[in-house]
Amino acid sequence: MEEIDRRIVTLLAKDGRMSFTDLARETGLSVSAVHQRVRRLEKRGVVRGYAALVDHDAVGLPLTAFVSIKPIDPAAPDDAPERLAHLSAIEACHSVAGDESYILKVRVASPLALEELLQNIRASANVSTRTTVVLSTPYEHRPPDLGEA
């Protein structure tokens, strides 16, 4: 991927609603050239979509936690991600190297809701859990640096 595409992706990562007109001005291209590049970036999957960034406190999900999980039966097939996908409190699921198999990022309304979620996770995927509660988030969702050459 070359310079102008990187620049477009950088700009859209910072402001997902930036207009094609503005993108055109920032890149020095015409509006339709930018338009076509953005469509191609979307089709190629470089841009996977667009999202509003939500204040979880304001929205009633003030408690964030990281939940590391480990299978109870290490011989069983590992389909934890699918078995957990129905739990909408789970925002992300990463397979990781190390002692545990996945790290989940979860958002809930309260400590009680977290307790119930953990029970649900253990029951749904037959895993043990280790939970790290987030106290505050100095920053999050910082856009990637694609080398502003």
Next chain:
Amino acid sequence: MEEIDRRIVTLLAKDGRMSFTDLARETGLSVSAVHQRVRRLEKRGVVRGYAALVDHDAVGLPLTAFVSIKPIDPAAPDDAPERLAHLSAIEACHSVAGDESYILKVRVASPLALEELLQNIRASANVSTRTTVVLSTPYEHRPPDLGEA
């Protein structure tokens, strides 16, 4: 926050570029009523912004890791987030309960870049690090469930 605002936030979290016209159709309100609500949600900070979701593999940052940090000198003032903010490879910084003080989410181009980043983190914030490498990401950035009543 009530029903219609929750619905708007849910829709924008799923598609941050959805037009006001579409939001109006989905909510049963007029375009300008939706417009007014979105502006208010933005001003109140419920919607913090909009971002394109980027495929980090496609963009040359295929290696994701979680880095937990702990101060070398527990008595020193804890300003790690500010001291690390200049490192653009750090996507997020969460203060956490437990043995360690922060969890960082980082994105880099290669194992070598990760090694250099870790040295930079330790030097910049006077901390020790413990790193968990992400092998794959079954899902990420799932929109919050604000109770579709």
Next chain:
DNA sequence: ATTGAAAATCACGACGG
């Protein structure tokens, strides 16, 4: 791959209820 221009759609503010 890029442009310019036409046509359709949309954003946005003013106003009245």
Next chain:
DNA sequence: CCGTCGTGATTTTCAAT
């Protein structure tokens, strides 16, 4: 807080290069 309406901006497609 909502709807109607009008204007200007934006998106989107297309022919041409």
